[in-house]
Amino acid sequence: MVTAIATSKPWLVQKYGGTSLGKLLDTICSTIIPQYSRDHDLIVVCSALSGTLKASGTTSLLLKCISLAELGLDAQQQLIDLVDLIRDTHLSLLDTFLGSSKQAASFQIYDETKVGVVKECENLKRFLLAAQVVGELSPRSKDRVISLGEKLACMIVAACLNSMGTPAKAVFLDNVVASAFGPSVHNQVAALERLGSKFYHVVADEIAGRIRDCGRAIPIVTGFFGIMPDSLLQTVGRGYSDLCAAMCAVAVGAEELQIWKEVDGIFTADPRKVPSARLLSTVTAEEATELTYYGSEVIHPLTMDQIREASIPLRLKNVFKPSGHGTIIYPTASPSTPGTPVNGRPSAERSRSSTPLPGFMLENGYHGAKQERRKPTAVTVKDDIILINVVCNRNTKSQGFLSQVFERLERNKIPADLVATSERHVSLAVQSPGDSGALLRLKEEFESFGQVAITQNMSIVTVVGHRMRNMVGVSSETLSALASAHINIYLISQGASEINISLVVNANDAIAAMNAIHRDVLKIPTHREQEDRFIPGPWLY
Numbered sequence: 001m002v003t004a005i006a007t008s009k010p011w012l013v014q015k016y017g018g019t020s021l022g023k024l025l026d027t028i029c030s031t032i033i034p035q036y037s038r039d040h041d042l043i044v045v046c047s048a049l050s051g052t053l054k055a056s057g058t059t060s061l062l063l064k065c066i067s068l069a070e071l072g073l074d075a076q077q078q079l080i081d082l083v084d085l086i087r088d089t090h091l092s093l094l095d096t097f098l099g100s101s102k103q104a105a106s107f108q109i110y111d112e113t114k115v116g117v118v119k120e121c122e123n124l125k126r127f128l129l130a131a132q133v134v135g136e137l138s139p140r141s142k143d144r145v146i147s148l149g150e151k152l153a154c155m156i157v158a159a160c161l162n163s164m165g166t167p168a169k170a171v172f173l174d175n176v177v178a179s180a181f182g183p184s185v186h187n188q189v190a191a192l193e194r195l196g197s198k199f200y201h202v203v204a205d206e207i208a209g210r211i212r213d214c215g216r217a218i219p220i221v222t223g224f225f226g227i228m229p230d231s232l233l234q235t236v237g238r239g240y241s242d243l244c245a246a247m248c249a250v251a252v253g254a255e256e257l258q259i260w261k262e263v264d265g266i267f268t269a270d271p272r273k274v275p276s277a278r279l280l281s282t283v284t285a286e287e288a289t290e291l292t293y294y295g296s297e298v299i300h301p302l303t304m305d306q307i308r309e310a311s312i313p314l315r316l317k318n319v320f321k322p323s324g325h326g327t328i329i330y331p332t333a334s335p336s337t338p339g340t341p342v343n344g345r346p347s348a349e350r351s352r353s354s355t356p357l358p359g360f361m362l363e364n365g366y367h368g369a370k371q372e373r374r375k376p377t378a379v380t381v382k383d384d385i386i387l388i389n390v391v392c393n394r395n396t397k398s399q400g401f402l403s404q405v406f407e408r409l410e411r412n413k414i415p416a417d418l419v420a421t422s423e424r425h426v427s428l429a430v431q432s433p434g435d436s437g438a439l440l441r442l443k444e445e446f447e448s449f450g451q452v453a454i455t456q457n458m459s460i461v462t463v464v465g466h467r468m469r470n471m472v473g474v475s476s477e478t479l480s481a482l483a484s485a486h487i488n489i490y491l492i493s494q495g496a497s498e499i500n501i502s503l504v505v506n507a508n509d510a511i512a513a514m515n516a517i518h519r520d521v522l523k524i525p526t527h528r529e530q531e532d533r534f535i536p537g538p539w540l541y
């Protein structure tokens with residue numbers, strides 16, 4: 001456990017996603033951060049800026065730069081144009097917020113930041129153009145490229161805050177892994193893997209030192225946390241800044257970790273796909289882990305392990321509705337009481353012991369609802385799934401069959417999301433690998449001991465709820481709901497934790513399946529049913 005930093009006010013870590021920063025930088029810097037900094041020592045963790053969509057945001061553009069560099073010299077001009085676009089997008093944001101300032105201090109901040117952004121982009125351009133000659137980038141080089149997104153975002157956020165009179169300091173964590181483990185770390189992939197979660201504790205300790213160095217200024221920390229031996233994208237994947245924020249929270253022993261997004265929190269289902277979905281005021285850490293793993297990508301799945309171990313509550317909040325309660329995820333298996341919002345100055349202890357706010361449930365429940373729920377908590381969908389069925393050849397010994405299947409998955413680095421087996425038959429649901437060659441290789445390897453059938457375009461539908469452990473009948477209700485909607489099921493699996501049931505369906509049926517389960521198993525009426533039956537919306541409870 002990392003030693004907490006001693007301070008007079010409780011620590012609060014806030015992480016802002018790329019699209020939130022892209023759309024609401026002004027509100028974040030002029031209202032949200034100053035308001036919370038009155039009662040807390042804040043740490044702000046930033047993702048790379050995205051204009052409107054993550055898919056066209058800075059990290060995605062940097063990934064495109066990497067692809068162009070790997071194409072070789074033919075793509076030279078495209079590469080230059082793309083880096084210039086990244087630079088100009090950041091400069092125009094800086095212009096919007098600081099460019100027209102008449103104050104000398106702001107003018108100086110504007111000038112220094114502008115020079116810094118241009119320099120970082122020029123360095124990247126030189127690096128990529130050199131890489132283009134070789135036509136290949138190592139995992140470490142790719143990390144170096146990606147790290148620029150969060151660096152630029154932190155420079156802009158720190159500049160905005162400083163110009164508005166809130167002292168802030170950009171903290172770059174791109175070298176934090178090397179500082180924590182020594183420069184030879186990059187030859188020690190296997191050793192680091194063996195460290196498991198301890199790896200993140202050591203990094204958190206190093207982050208604590210960087211935060212201490214900021215003195216009274218608010219640390220504006222890059223969500224990118226270190227060039228990794230096997231690349232951050234490969235080890236952690238996109239959305240890594242949630243995990244970085246969790247490490248910052250662990251580093252200082254924060255009272256709460258807040259992840260600010262563009263949704264109110266975790267809903268009973270993805271509100272884009274199920275219009276009647278309701279906001280959940282609390283969710284257990286176990287439920288959040290299952291939901292994020294099976295498609296509700298509201299937080300990065302690895303985040304939960306960190307805050308759970310350190311007993312830090314995590315709250316999801318909406319930048320468009322800063323006063324909303326959001327969804328709070330308790331580190332313990334079952335929350336006893338929901339806490340007051342941090343802007344009401346609770347401590348982590350108080351969150352666990354105080355009486356709940358009026359209108360909130362004592363147990364995991366819908367936001368504003370009063371009655372206790374005896375139903376699963378949420379339903380989620382994971383897309384881009386491939387179903388692989390392997391029937392073991394008669395001449396293959398059945399006892400070695402399963403180990404051969406898993407050994408081949410491991411060798412091809414394809415993790416199985418769900419598995420159903422009988423003695424000579426195994427069905428696997430796997431995430432469609434980015435590299436189509438990997439799937440072909442896997443198929444050929446499986447064919448050495450069995451007959452293989454691969455079905456693409458599938459989805460996993462998962463029902464999650466910590467109360468499902470003690471509930472009889474959820475499976476039958478789920479199967480009936482899908483049967484009534486005429487939806488075929490290709491694989492069924494219940495998690496060992498007994499808090500989830502997953503089913504593989506055709507991707508075209510996934511949204512219908514989700515809606516059917518939401519209505520018939522979670523028992524939440526559709527909007528039409530609510531209108532027909534004059535059932536008041538949750539806002540009237």
Ligand SMILES: Nc1ncnc2c1ncn2[C@@H]1O[C@H](COP(=O)(O)OP(=O)(O)O)[C@@H](O)[C@H]1O
Nearest residue numbers: 017019261262263265266267269270272296297
């Ligand atoms: N159960 C769920 N509750 C809330 N949002 C969900 C859920 N499942 C999927 N989502 C989706 O996750 C997305 C996360 O919010 P957003 O702020 O847009 O993400 P990001 O910061 O990663 O760009 C939303 O678009 C929402 O539709």
Ligand SMILES: N[C@@H](CC(=O)OP(=O)(O)O)C(=O)O
Nearest residue numbers: 017018047059238239240241
């Ligand atoms: N910028 C990175 C890391 C991240 O966490 O992003 P976001 O917080 O916007 O999901 C990405 O796009 O993957």
